[in-house]
Amino acid sequence: MTATRTSSLRIAVAQLNPVVGDIAGNLAKARAARKEAAGQGADLVLFTELFIAGYPPEDLILKPAFVKACEEAVDALVADTADGGPAIAIGTPLKRSSGLHNGLVVADAGERLAERFKIDLPNYGEFDEKRVFQAGPEIQGPVGVRGVRIGFPICEDIWGDLGICETLAESGAEILLVPNGSPYYRGKVDIRQQVVVRQVVESGLPILYANQLGGQDELVFDGASFALQADRSLAFQAPQFEEGLFLTVWERNGEEWRCVEAPVGAIPQAEEADYSACMLGLRDYVDKNGFRDVVLGLSGGIDSAICAALAVDALGADRVRTLMMPYRYTSKDSLRDAEDCARALGIRHDTVAIAEPVEGFTEALSRLFAGTETGVTEENLQSRARGTILMAVSNKFGSMVVTTGNKSEMSVGYATLYGDMNGGFNPIKDLYKMQVYALSRWRNAHLPKGALGPLGEVIPRNIIDKAPSAELRPDQTDQDSLPPYPVLDDILECLVEGEMGVDEIVARGHDRELVHRIEHLLYIAEYKRRQAAPGVKITRKNFGRDRRYPITNRFRDRS
Structure with a gap:
């Protein structure tokens, strides 16, 4: 909102449990989280991927009335920011001239500061985003939020090899905030951190990774949001399988930002x-x-x-x-x-x-x-x-x-x-x-x-x-x-x-x-x-979303 350089930033991570299709309920959750964050003195609240819609919305996204209702809910939340409380970065579907996007709205002081579109749409395993979304047409630069230039890659944007984090760093980003909808399977926390380590190395920037919580049909989103410093050390670790709002305090040291205060909890194993x-x-x-x-x-x-x-x-x-x-x-x-x-x-x-x-x-x-x-x-x-x-x-x-x-x-x-x-x-x-x-x-x-x-x-x-x-x-x-x-x-x-x-x-x-x-x-x-009840995904490849074999199938591996 301002070009004035600041020396500290308080970011609240909203690791919440939205319900797919419950736009009014998700908006109410976002408002309650922002109010709590204001009480903690936060400058910015980071919500997760497609929070207003719930994730994954699947073919709900193809209903224009649904996308319109999401847009209206985000408009209401943007208007709330005129109260002088925290800025917001919240995931939502966005229908624009370039297509229907998995998007993010950044807002402060009653205004939309920026919109960002997911570039790298996953199309494997449980993900099928290319079916319903258009990829962002280009890598969009960092957003100035209260004197800090923040890059906002969305979920898969940090998992692939498109160089999005590195490009954001070259464009002047000082911190990377990543909204995610990353579901659980055994060992997933370690895999996420390995992905983020690679991006920290390539970009030279600290990364704050916010992940959704809750069950959605067969998927379980386990939270476990975290942050890595620019030196790859763990700065913040939210609990796994627990909803909450977690305050992280960041300070500028020369040209580098460091997380100087945040909870670091243990992650359950096996x-x-x-x-x-x-x-x-x-x-x-x-x-x-x-x-x-x-x-x-x-x-x-x-x-x-x-x-x-x-x-x-x-x-x-x-x-x-x-x-x-x-x-x-x-x-x-x-x-x-x-x-x-x-x-x-x-x-x-x-x-x-x-x-x-x-x-x-x-x-x-x-x-x-x-x-x-x-x-x-x-x-x-x-x-x-x-x-x-x-x-x-x-x-x-x-x-x-x-x-x-x-x-x-x-x-x-x-x-x-x-x-x-x-x-x-x-x-x-x-x-x-x-x-x-x-x-x-x-x-x-x-x-x-x-x-x-x-x-x-x-x-x-x-x-x-x-x-x-x-x-x-x-x-x-x-x-x-x-x-x-x-x-x-x-x-x-x-x-x-x-x-x-x-x-x-x-x-x-x-x-x-x-x-x-x-x-x-x-x-x-x-x-x-094909006729079985849905159930929780625990392994890397569950029956249904991950493993889609034909019923009529005469192949047998006989050498």
Whole structure:
């Protein structure tokens, strides 16, 4: 706003949880954050990518009425800055003569100081921005905000190799502020910091990286905003998986700016981070879609047990109910384990026997099935009876059904359509079986930050220790149909995350015929996965947004 050089700048980072499409709600959040920042003496509030719209808005962006409403909300926020409080930099879609852009508005004293457009539009994995946005036509220079020349690259602008940060530095930028919508996967915090280190080296400037928080369908945005000094040292680290407004204080030392005051917190690792992501993703899916509570089948197995624990931690025990739906093959151990798990979590637990509906289906089908062998079809009737009962409870009481299948099962089709696949959301959809075990052990020893569940062992030891079984026939175990899970998971990670060839996987010590079989099962189960409930993305390549294989597919890697 002024050309006068200043020696200090107080920047508040708004690491908030917007809701896609809730323009009025997101505007209210922005106003509340700006008011809080004013109380902290901030000069500028940095919001995240497309904050007013919520991120990612996907094809909502194609509706002119939506883009217009976003513009009007930003106009209102720009007008607010006439009160003498902090300036703002906020992400929003912008329809201009050059096209529809993923944009940023910088405003102070009631005026728009500048608009900036995202140059490098991501078009990989979960990102599909080239579908709806036009890239900015050119790299736009720094913006003068209260005597400081600030560059505003937007998210992917610092991930690619277009030299945007270096160009901003050459154009006179003194600090780079980067609004982001960067979703979680395991190890993502380290990857982001490596990206920023590279840009600090190339530009010679300090970088403040603001990241969105919250669950949006299958994606979880984990926050963990941070800043690096020009010497690449960490100056600021916001918490992961926590909403907040964080003040960073910057001072000029000669020609260099340094962050001299900011919180620096610890970042959770490994199982703690994965569990927190699953918890946040489930909570936001339920709350943002208006469900009062959830229901799930609690079978006495580890998958349903960890889903129950996640639901209680995310929502509280009073918003979770479970059903045990026994049949003749349900063991006494499973009945006891389910009861013990429900008791440890403090949740309502009911029993609904499925003998009558299963036998009713069997009798109704007896003429059609005459002369055939009893097998998987009859086993699946048990699963489908359970799925129907859960959906009936959902319809009657408005509870969302939590689906409980893990990534190992979904990979090879070890799940029943319209049975155990029924439901609205799956918090462990992107966790392999061995990761489910690891998270279960971790949860029994820790209470995650922000969790609403109890301390101590919530997943009974016997559930973790016993052999997993669908209990659809006498003495059944998963390993009757599948290789041991450590072997299966390694092969699947190679095929799914690594896109490795059969020869490469065999070279890791796996049997060739087994790899061929798992690859075949992976491909033919695609039609099931297309009909599966959404679930939290944890790995680099989840089913759905990241891995988009054709259902009709005859390719097999056979050399």
